[in-house]
Amino acid sequence: MTERMPRAAAAAPRRPRRGLALGVLVANQLLAGIGVATGMALAAILVADLTGVVAMGGLAQSSSVLGAAIVAIPLARLAIRAGRHVALAVGYGLAAVGALLVVAAAASGWAPLVFLGLAAFGAGAAAGLQARFAATEVAAPGFEARSMSVVLWATTIGSVAGPLLSEFGNEFGEGLGLPQLVGPFIFSAVAFATSTLLVATLLRMPRAGVLETDTVQTGSGAVSNDTTEGEASRLDDPAVGAADAPIGSFSALREAARSPRSLFAILAIVCSHTVMVGVMVMTPIHMTQHGLSLSLVGLVLSIHILGMYGASPLMGWLVDRVGSVRVVLLGAAILVSAAVIGILAPGDDVLLVPLALGLLGLGWSAGMIGGSTLLTTSVDSRLRVPLQGATDAAMNVAAAASAALSGLVLGAFGFAGVNMVALLVLVPLAVVGLRLALSSRAVSA
Template identity: 70%
Template sequence: MTARTVATTAEGTRMPRRGLGLAVLIVNQLLAGVGVATGMALAAILTTDLTGALAMGGLAQSSSVLGAAIVAVPLAKLAVRSGRHVALATGYALAFIGAVIVIVAAASAFAPLVFLGLAAFGAAAAASLQARFAATEVAVPGFEARSMSLVLWATTIGSVAGPLLSQTGDSVGQAIGLPPLVGPFVFSAVAFATSTVLVATLLRIPKAGHLAIDPTATPDVASEPGPVEPATSASADAATEAAAVDPAATPAAAAAPVDSEASVTTAPPARRVGSWQALRIAVREPRALVAILAIVCSQTVMICVMVMTPVHMSEHGLSLSLVGVVISIHILGMYGASPIMGWLSDRIGSIRVIGIGAAILVTATVIGILAPPDDVLLLPLALGLLGLGWSASLIGGSTLLTTTVDERIRVPLQGATDAAMNVAAACAAAISGVVLGVGGFAAVNVVAIFVLVPLAIAALRLRMIGRQATA
């Protein structure tokens, strides 16, 4: 099937062209970015005003992150059962409901309801994360990572435009009789409603397969290699890594051409695989484990350092405008270079890009340890590199996860990985505040380095197994 044809699923449902699907995801990601950034830019201030407690303002972000973690697995299950487009539409619909709840709670001055609304608001973040995997499913074979990176890059526009609309949204809200700081959530609700309709009507992706479980067998999650690459050193390494997953595989078998669009032929499934069961299956395979740890560890490192940077800068007398500049540089690093990371993943391999990302993350944290508190050059550099390392690790890890695991457990595993990533990020956000109070910003960065240790161990193990298989 090429980019010019229209696919038909096993159920007979016609799908739009690949190009249309990718365009829908890019536009939708832009809208979702506007929706999230517009509301969350003032969420902490709104909750502080409603509760009268500064500490409650910090719970606004935590509520949204936990909400994203809670819905990640149910959305993955829905994608398996009804299709990815249904799951994405449901996530954005939940975020729309969350925005409405926040508006009602603020208008009635009932603060507890705000946190419920922000938790539902977090469903947009979970859906946006799923959208990166959806991009690989509508991509032309061989361009999966680049398609994913384009979808992530669209978030840059939304994330930058969202806060700029906050003042306009507040003015519109007050003009229609809403309390101050509530108007931006009206803009968020409109953006999420548009995203819901757009995905539900224009995006069609086949439902994922199901895996028949044999309790006596060890599932092979790496039975579907990605697109065949030219005979380069990168592809040779990929063949070695594939042999590491299945030591019985021969180099000839590893190098044999594979039709990346061929469906997996299996017996009728006994039952569906749950997200956590898929995770247990995947962690037993070296390549899948590296992919999962790359996603979870990079997110944890990024959140651990990023959320404490504004506090660290404010404590040492730096202006709020400078804080805003540093965070903007960080966001630019996260999303601005994503097309480059996608291109590199397709050209040199996902594992190499994960290694590049981990090296950049270590560099960023070392700069954070050594930088003086009032340095206006090194702190922006550290945060920019932090975002860049996150981009490389997330895109490399997500691409490796998509191309390594069996199609029949892919979507449940993606949901479990995103849930684990968000839970780890929420814990990191909570713990980093304690670490900052005890040991300062340098201690926060030291802890962030140690978060990368499991990824380094898993990568070394994969490399050793690959060398043994080659020998």
């Protein structure tokens, strides 16, 4: 027996080191945050200058968001076939190419090329979103949400540092003989190229979609706050879903939508992001229309970003402690509070408007982390990665539509109308949440 144990140990597959993988994801997210924020800080102004039409500047954000939506599902499929590190490297590599296309468009004066570049640039954001799911795959059992929140938190540093580098990047570009506002995209290209090399060479992950919970035999039969008995038996069996045929993203979305828990998770992600984007993009316009300074607008947006990413470790801790469903409901309540303040607050109120934007970011954080964790743990490994890709694609498409339509709503009904629409977007989440609560009570009875 003593002779067999070393052979069995030698035959056991080596698992990637969780700490190293999580550290690479955190460092990479910081670089990617710098890459996104450095370029996008001036993208709208650059597009307006190239096209000569101020209104076209708003399409800069839409092009990037749509680009993220387009690549979300292909990146998920690539993660299944080749591994998370390959999918992330391809996403960041596309973003680096997109940044160089923007530079080429500005240097040549060919405006259509800039929209293609910004669409490819959006692949960096899509890869950053996929990284949050990758963090759960290297987390110790019971720490999935906290690992996800740490990776999202790293985005805070990049999002703050990126705009601060814009002026220096502009001067650097002018020193190379490039037009104004182009230099920051060179910095973005360098940041994304570094991210590509980092994940391609150092990041090693388990098979995409497989959690530690899938392979650890608990023996005690204990389950998390968000896991039913049927789900627990599925998660305890790592063989479940492993032998099944691959499933497409939209098929995974249809199958998951039949479960109230999975549907609740999908709506938590999509609705939270749609509400956040729709209100956030119109807030600067609303503030400047009421005579507030650009410096105050920048401060309010900083408070908003701090609420989105700075509080993510707290949200991750809460999810692991009290459960995903409760945190999603908390996030929905916070988003409702933010919308109500936005409806009632005067446009020049220097206290209530920042409060509303801070709460908007905080509610997004709770909905995103709670919903993403619930989405990951409520389905088996066969559905997990395709469903993640489909959900991120739906989230970005909804956000692009929200950004485009919120301008029309602002013009017709004012900022109060924008926030009223935000409340309507949360209705499906509330309905499915009520259905989930009723079904849980029925099961308990």
